[in-house]
Amino acid sequence: MLDKLLMYLQYPFVLRALTAGILIAFSASLLGVILVLRHYSYIGDGLSHVAFGAMSMSYVLGIVTQKMLIILPITVLTAILILRVKQKKVQGDAMIAILSTAALAIGYLLMNVFPVGANVSSDVCTSLFGSTSMLTLSSGEVWASVVLSIVVTGMMIFLYPRIFAVTFDENFAKVTGMKTDQINLILAVITAAVIVLAMNLVGSLLISALVIFPALSAMQIEKSFLRVLILSCILSVTGTVIGLFTSILIGTPVGSTIVLVYLGIFLLCFGIGMLPD
């Protein structure tokens, strides 16, 4: 088995998958802690469904090669709507559910009413389930994930105190004079960008898991914000590497294998958290 793994590791596309996977896992886990603490755990799933709806729209409009011009603005606007607009009648989780299901329905309906090119089923498969997209990344896409991780890490380093304040008590932060709207806007834009780009690289199934599982797993063991952030990154990267290697070796789909590894890690952390001190 080790021979097989070493053989595959010599392939450039496996190394690209590993690099992009680690970087995306790292970025998503950093954002995940903030989103889970703010009760937006399902935002990854919601925004990726919105991105799917936007992708369908771009196909119908005939904008296939430049589809990001449609997908990214729509998803960013949706993220702003979810994270910034405070509606008393429609709470955060309900707002995500409404937008997610509506966008998925619109996307699927558009693709049925306006049948488009031959590669659509492949794109649907790739954007929703990841399929083998992670193993077919180009060098440009790997560079995109490098830039993405630099932006997310930079945001966490430079805005850490403000993000901390907004995450735990937004009203108090606002009273102290902090521009919480700006922080929320930055978070919304970066969350949307991470989810859209990662969805194209690894699929919406995996990006939702990348946001939720490492953060929740880390919270089972650690209690301080910083420790949870660090442990979340470690667990996320570890889970991605184990999942990717497992899927390559036993021939299972990459996205779902990584998600199942995350589930295993979560159960393990949950067990550790339950242990008496």
Add this chain to the structure above:
Amino acid sequence: MFWHRHVTRLRKGIILCTAVLIGFSIHGITYLSIPKNTQSSYDYDMTQYNKDMRYALTANIMNNPGEYIGKTIKADGTFFSYPEGKDKWRYAVFISDTMGCCSAGIPILMNDDFQRPENGAAITVSGTLEYIEYAGKQQISLQNTVLTVK
């Protein structure tokens, strides 16, 4: 007191993690007996890979041809031919992923008088990946191809 509690919990965690990793390794060594490509005479013997890896490698060959020029491959796939002009035919082997939703094809070069299988026939091909001139562009193709219908 806090540190003592923390270290105890961490130690228990490490023991649990080690147990899981050992269990995983034993399971892997026992059950995952995958044939070794190192015994093959080809650079990439895709017949020994799982379906997703076959598709991934094929897609990468077509997307990043420069990395694979001069390499020998062997692959299982589906035969596809189409006429080009009056008496000229072009051929390709298509390789799909496990779900069958994604597929990629490698053009194959054959003599025109060879016994052409039906489109969709399951075939095994082997040969060397080289560039050919096609429609004014360089295109990667399988040359010196040996084709067998399964």
